[in-house]
Amino acid sequence: SQELEQSPQSLIVQEGKNLTINCTSSKTLYGLYWYKQKYGEGLIFLMMLQKGGEEKSHEKITAKLDEKKQQSSLHITASQPSHAGIYLCGAVDPRFGAGTRLTVKP
Template sequence: QQPVQSPQAVILREGEDAVINCSSSKALYSVHWYRQKHGEAPIFLMILLKGGEQKGHDKISASFNEKKQQSSLYLTASQLSYSGTYFCGTLDLTGNQFYFGTGTSLTVIP
């Protein structure tokens, strides 16, 4: 039931790009992305809805392939402030079950 994220951890230098994947075994209606910095609450990034959506703001974007039940988060030209743990959250077709993914720790170094 819990979505699986990959990679588990990644270290980038400033300016490099990263892709974080989220894969579910269940059919999904929506995928949510959150970022959590150490010691802080998770912060909402974006929602992608059924229909093969793509979204983005600034240098962070995401796609949702409902047929594959997968979503990817793209971080381009990473900044130090991007460091944290990224979680996807998935909502199933009933709209009743929401689960967070396994998490991806991202560290951006100068």
């Protein structure tokens, strides 16, 4: 198994600001997922990364996997209240990080 550490645990930003969430693994990641969870709702798949150096974007959310495949970052540009929720990274073995709780203040 591999531990996944997410940082920060929680984040409060003003609407319109950019932010980054990190996910670090103790071992090589052979695939990494990013999910979003809103309070009282299910998990929404955002992106999956497999290759070192890979980067994917969806609307204002960009996720990257580093060349060593041990760290991933999720970047949100010009945050909106709709981005609020818990962001979870998960490995394919399968393990999930503890999550980052994002609050966006209007």
